[in-house]
Amino acid sequence: MNVFGRGFDSRRLHNAASIIEINDRDKLYKLRRGIPKLTLAFSVIFLFLSIFSAPQSQPILKISAQDYEKYSRVTIQSDLPLSSSVEQSDTFVFVKIRANTPFRIQRESFQSRFVKSVGWSRGSGSYMLTINTEHENFSCNSFKVQNPPRLIIEIHPNRGQDPPINETNRNMTNPQTVDPECIVIDPGHGGLEVGAKGKFGTLEKDITLAIGMKLAEIARQTRASNVVLTRDRDVDISLEDRSAIANNNKATVFISIHVNGSYRKGAAGPETYFLSKDATDEESRRLAFMENNSKEMENNIQAEDEDLIKMILWDMAQTAYLKQSSQLAEAIQSELNLLWGTRNRGIKQAPFKVLTGVACPAVLVEVAFLSNPQEERKLLTEEYQRKIAQAVYDGLAKFLRDNSR
Amino acid sequence: MDKKKLVILAALLLFLVVLVIIYLNLGGTIKPRPTQFISSSQDESESEKQNESTTIILFFPSEHDSLLHREEREIIPESSLALHAKRIISELLNGSQRGFLSPIPPGTRLRELYITKEGVAYVDFSREIMDKHLSGSSAEMSTIYSVVNSLSYNIKTIKKVFILIDGGEKKTLGGHINLTSPFQPIYDIVAK
Incomplete structure (x- = not known):
């Protein structure tokens, strides 16, 4: 993957370097002494560049949670279509998201009654998000929305059986x-x-x-x-x-x-x-x-x-x-x-x-x-x-x- | 350390920073959907012969009421629909000759204009139309409908107008009127 993201032309860097060489040809010996310093400078600039450009090129996975009157909702938003599975176990909801390229995970800070924390880990070709509800008795449902692609997971604490059928x-x-x-x-x-x-x-x-x-x-x-x-x-x-x-x-x-x-x-x-x-x-x-x-x-x-x-x-x-x-x-x-x-x-x-x-x-x-x-x-x-x-x-x-x- | 080397390093750094800034500015813009556009050359035959001027009608807001007002103007017809449409917008950008208000912020340029086979005109303005816009529903309405009405009134094949900004789709000019779907003209807001 190109760490500089699209739009960055590495040739321009070489051009810049050769201009320096031409200008300093008569002082080549000086330059030679300066080479380690120049390389150092270059690597600093490279680092600097990659810090700036990496977020642009990497798809983002944005995780946020919000409370509604009777439930909490976790929204996972991405630039790419999401392929995922949701599983509920104990006090946790596990969300597995298939990913061919690495995502940049962006977790928005939140305070929620039913969502205590959202953690994540990366496996081979997938991400595992762990939503901790700290509630044993809850139900969850999930659905997808487009534009931008979002996976929405709703956490309902159980309050007796009243499924609204109609x-x-x-x-x-x-x-x-x-x-x-x-x-x-x-x-x-x-x-x-x-x-x-x-x-x-x-x-x-x-x-x-x-x-x-x-x-x-x-x-x-x-x-x-x-x-x-x-x-x-x-x-x-x-x-x-x-x-x-x-x-x-x-x-x-x-x-x-x-x-x-x-x-x-x-x-x-x-x-x-x-x-x-x-x-x-x-x-x-x-x-x-x-x-x-x-x-x-x-x-x-x-x-x-x-x-x-x-x-x-x-x-x-x-x-x-x-x-x-x-x-x-x-x-x-x-x-x-x-x-x-x-x-x-x-x-x-x-x-x-x-x-x-x-x-x-x-x-x-x-x-x-x-x-x-x-x-x-x-x-x-x-x-x-x-x-x-x-x-x-x-x-x-x-x-x-x-x-x- | 050598002064020269320092200067070179500084220049290099500056160059890279400029590069980064350019790069960051170029990212993020959404390209308009690539629908089949009628290219400027395709409909040349239609109006090639006419050389005498035609009357177009532009719509401007006025200080006196909340309606749009007609202003007639004579222009030499352009060789294609798209060029004709561009001409109408540039006349609108130049402002009124009869003392009506200017509905589009100063400094705004028309970047591009396409008309699709389905009769949707894509009008792409520079970002001043949004950045320098005096926000407020009425102001947004007069900006949008002076453009939409002026285009659809004079060019009958234009059924809807889609406003793009800086080459991409934007949600609103200042938080009010929806720019994510095309506009149909509204003639109720035009003074009789």
Whole structure:
């Protein structure tokens, strides 16, 4: 294997060396004395280079773990398609991953209730990952997702026998009546991804977090439902992970909070968006759906029928969600119009990335414009943040009321 | 130690560091999918004869409302669809002549433009379109749909527009609108 990775041309090094020789031909004796030093220098540079280039050329195996309400999930992500087997024994789950080339193992730090540690060792042509749960009584299931290739292992601690046989149907037809209500609130951006910037230096990520936290607080105080925040501090979370959090929690609704930015200085007022039907990224939505439901389906349907059925179910679900999403957007927008005193700008449809993978009614609320200095000033006050959170909550509550009948 | 040798060593090190930096920059970019592109030469015959100018319509955001506004412009038609499409984008990059706002960050270049047989235009911009973008949903919408509408309105064979950045697929411009699937034009957001 080429340790320098692709793109590195060793000939250039030789060229460089020969230039030195030509320049110093008359002082060859000096150079000769210097050769050991030069070789030393070269080897240092080589070492330096290989440190930099090795990570690029070697496929990465990224291991992370995350807790959900009732289970923990270990995700093994790779650049290459994974061929693996999963075995459960005692308090351990052993994952054997076939590998022709060596991987670079990247373990993300995690804290989890059911996953205590993840170790790894390398055998001939394979890697063995050892997940220690420190629980004797647990069940585990695994499935694969593409783009990027991931192996997902879910650890469920056993809490009596209640295998949800008909879970797929339950999800499809009427999420509100059977599943407990779960509101997923997504404060937009975070970490290095700052979002829009105001004239006074306000960052979108800070305002969305402040409003999102307040909205969660109001929802928790008012309703007996599960309220999940996709982030509760200043961290980077990918847009895919945000939708995955909604899907994994079997969200009833998904509300993403954002603050708008425009090239127009005069742009003002709230806007609520939902996904446009023709613009929906059907592929990614379908994928998210399959990830969510593959466990139940694997057991009783033939492989080739499986995809077709999933597709049909998915299209049905999507149409239903879009209609509900527009109702949710309408309800929230009219509350925000009341708050800001704006005439109805109406709800809008756009292909927002964060909404494309969410398998429930989902909206994105642009609470006001950060590019508008007057609105920026208001957004910085606790008072307005709370008022906005309340308005969004009121809209949400109306939607949930109307849809529970 | 010899001064000269030190200088040589320093130069070597610098050269290698530059090499490493170049290398690291080249890695990581995803190449666009190699679908069958209509090459520029294939459709030359179509519009070869016309020499008189034609009118194209560009779409720009305005300071006064949240809609896109039409701006007519006379150009000499190019010899192929792809070149014509490139011309439309470069006109858009040059900005409005009637005082509308510029939807694309300054410094952005058009790197490449392909039109597939299926009528999907792949428009590849330099990374300034993302790096210098004033993030925010409305700003992203006006950037994307000024490009998408301007292309599809003037070239009827373009049904969808896929925006690439720096030769690869990117998720979003600034965390909002999805760039991983092609756009269809939206004329609801155009001023009457």
